[in-house]
Amino acid sequence: MSPLPGNRPALFLDRDGVINAEKNYVNRIEDFEFVDGIFDLCRSAVAAGMAIVVVTNQAGIGRGYYSEAQFLSVTEWMVSRFAEEGIVIGGVYYCPYHPEHGIGGYKADSFDRKPNPGMILRARDELGLSLERSILVGDKASDIAAARAASVGRAVLLAPSHVPPSSVPDLQADSLHKINELLFGPLIQERHG
Ligand SMILES: [Mg+2]
Numbered sequence: 001m002s003p004l005p006g007n008r009p010a011l012f013l014d015r016d017g018v019i020n021a022e023k024n025y026v027n028r029i030e031d032f033e034f035v036d037g038i039f040d041l042c043r044s045a046v047a048a049g050m051a052i053v054v055v056t057n058q059a060g061i062g063r064g065y066y067s068e069a070q071f072l073s074v075t076e077w078m079v080s081r082f083a084e085e086g087i088v089i090g091g092v093y094y095c096p097y098h099p100e101h102g103i104g105g106y107k108a109d110s111f112d113r114k115p116n117p118g119m120i121l122r123a124r125d126e127l128g129l130s131l132e133r134s135i136l137v138g139d140k141a142s143d144i145a146a147a148r149a150a151s152v153g154r155a156v157l158l159a160p161s162h163v164p165p166s167s168v169p170d171l172q173a174d175s176l177h178k179i180n181e182l183l184f185g186p187l188i189q190e191r192h193g
Helices: 040-045 066-084 118-127 140-150 176-192
Strands: 012-015 051-057 091-093 133-136 154-158 171-173
Touching: 012 040, 012 118, 040 051, 040 176, 051 118, 066 091, 091 118, 091 154, 118 140, 133 140, 140 154, 140 176, 154 176
Parallel strands: 012 051, 012 133, 051 091, 133 154, 154 171
Antiparallel strands: none
């Protein structure tokens, strides 16, 4: 049975530092290194009936470090790698703008750029998601702030150290394996038991 419109929860994922290891503006497949545990986490979320949605600031485009076409080509490859792991990516939302360092038309204060909630709200409307039942995993305070601004049910920080009190996460852990266990532990046992 397919869920009612606006009723499906999502696992929102930041990209750099969550899906792929944080390096300087990753924009080539050869630099794209999946973070340990990302596929298991997504499989748990899918088993829980969640859509997987990527929400990523890509100011490297606006800064002129790489083109939108380059980003989309890496994205296509990334989505196919997830598919090989049995995971459907429901959507990839990205924001190429930067308020100060964007070049030309890319210099803009975008409602999409996290900590703003634009990408999450758009995904909600386009994919029919229930944000209160959704979870966001990010590695920066701006990810947590975006989740709060969009009233996402739970905001999870993948980070070893504390963040400013303005963006306190619901859950914090230093690995995706721990996050998977904490979020989906009982469900994982059920599947294996
Ligand atoms: Mg990040």
